[in-house]
Amino acid sequence: MTLTHEEEGRAGDELARLLLEAGALTPEWAGAFGAVPRALFLPDLIWPYDMTTGRSVPVSRGEDPETWERTAYADVPVVTQWDDGEHEGTEPGTVATSSASMPYVVAVMLRDLAAGAGMRVLEIGTGTGWNAALLAHRLGDANVVSVEIDPAVAERARAALKRAGLSPEVVLGDGAAGWPEGAPYDRVIATAGVRALPPSWLAQTRPGGVILAPWGTHYSDQDALVRLTVAEDGSASGTFRSMVEFMKLRAQRLDWDRFHEHVPAFPGDADVSRTKLTRADLGDRYEPARFVTGLCVPDCAHVVNPTGPNASRAWFFDLRTRSWAAVDFRTGRPWSTVHQSGPRRLWDEVEQALTWWSSQGSPALTRFGLTVAPDGTPHPWLDHPDHPLPFG
Ligand SMILES: C[S@@+](CC[C@H](N)C(=O)[O-])C[C@H]1O[C@@H](n2cnc3c(N)ncnc32)[C@H](O)[C@@H]1O
Structure with missing residues (x-):
């Protein structure tokens, strides 16, 4: 038919x-x-x-x-x-x-x-x-x-x-x-989702014009639609509108194979500590906690794998060095074990980001925005471009 x-x-x-x-x-x-x-x-x-x-x-x-x-x-x-x-x-x-x-x-x-x-x-x-x-x-x-x-x-x-x-x-x-x-x-x-806004898009949009793009960080697959207005100086700024998930620009896909060398043996020489944060605190697909963590902890990828009926391990990998962190969550346990290795303390950064977000009253996605410099450098902010996130 x-x-x-x-x-x-x-x-x-x-x-x-x-x-x-x-x-x-x-x-x-x-x-x-x-x-x-x-x-x-x-x-x-x-x-x-x-x-x-x-x-x-x-x-x-x-x-x-x-x-x-x-x-x-x-x-x-x-x-x-x-x-x-x-x-x-x-x-x-x-x-x-x-x-x-x-x-x-x-x-x-x-x-x-x-x-x-x-x-x-x-x-x-x-x-x-x-x-x-x-x-x-x-x-x-x-x-x-x-x-x-x-x-x-x-x-x-x-x-x-x-x-x-x-x-x-x-x-x-x-x-x-x-x-x-x-x-x-x-x-x-x-x-298509972008992880780095190409400067050519800024240069080719007239001042006052608009760039609408699914933008995100490598922290997760999620994108947020960002609506940027181009300024006379060639930068662009605007707020995030809603969560989406797009297939990424070809050259900006995350290659998970790059992390194979990060953890030659677990736990190896990693430092061990504890956290009171729970798996739920990390946020789920489309939840602001997850997206905002990505804004605050640049160049970090993460994945959560189930390790048992009530247990999961969250992995964090640095895109610049071989730093990694792993947190073992178990439902009902008041704390979780943290392993961290390498020059970047990735879990500490994630914990600081989530603690900061919570201290601000867990603001919704739409209170966050992005300014992109003419060379493509992203500057995320809360409420106003003059209030950059206290990380970076
Ligand atoms: C979600 S689909 C687009 C949906 C489309 N607008 C429609 O109406 O059907 C994403 C597309 O972006 C393309 N793409 C990925 N990277 C690209 C790039 N660097 N330049 C141009 N297109 C790209 C993919 O090949 C794919 O066809």
Whole structure:
């Protein structure tokens, strides 16, 4: 079964209605959501992300057209490529490397971008081309440029845009360089997560223009949407809006293999101490504690592994030296054992960060912001750019 043009329009309108009700979509973008069918941009084999199980499952248009069509208009992210295109077969690969983002997040980002008539927009990460199509439908083909690093993905997006009757410029290249040929832009929107904001995006945005990007630290996979306004001096500043999780810019993915040499033997010569903080104090996915710790403890990656029914070990690795820390948590025990090794005392830094955050009244994510210097150096702050975080 394939949906007719009218049925596709109705499915798109229904998705738009749900997103309007949820407050994600603004009325000015509702028309584009109805007019540009998401299904046109999806390949025949897709892997929707199942929110309840946390797994991606294959759906083939040929084998199960009804589920495929339903998925196309469901509010779920859909993986469209694994392992930079190296992966073959139906089962999910190792790393999801291209996708059609969750419609709710697409709507929120378009809302926060606040792009209006006559504005020029640069999108980083074309992916399926759906977001570029929404932008082009509202702002006009000539005002939208989208950069995609993967040749096969870019080619598929161009073909889908053509089928939709749209022709924004799709550039094959590294979006970290922006696209100087089309600058200056009024808006830059990144649909891949960034760990270091490329200075080219600042340089190519006109003063007063806006950069909207999923930004985060290597402390965790989470990103927070940050909306930066570019100043006359070439810096940019703004607040974090909401937590999201995006696949990262290719060159900014965290390579976990780099930590193999960090802990040749456990506990080795590590110092031993105790902490009263609990596993819950570290925060979970999308919780501010985790994101804020990343802001306060730069160049640190962490992961929590279960070690038993009520036990887990949190690992912390320094990205600059071979310093590491490990904390063994056990539910119900009033303290946990800490091991630390190397010139950086990573757990001490994490504990200081969490203690500081708590002493400030555990401020929400939206009270934090970021100033990025023209050379890309990030300066996180609380409440106001004049109040930098007391770490760094
Ligand atoms: C989440 S998807 C983008 C979703 C897309 N906007 C849509 O509407 O379907 C992220 C995309 O960013 C691309 N990407 C990753 N690193 C990139 C880079 N350095 N430059 C340009 N694109 C990049 C990936 O290949 C992937 O297609």
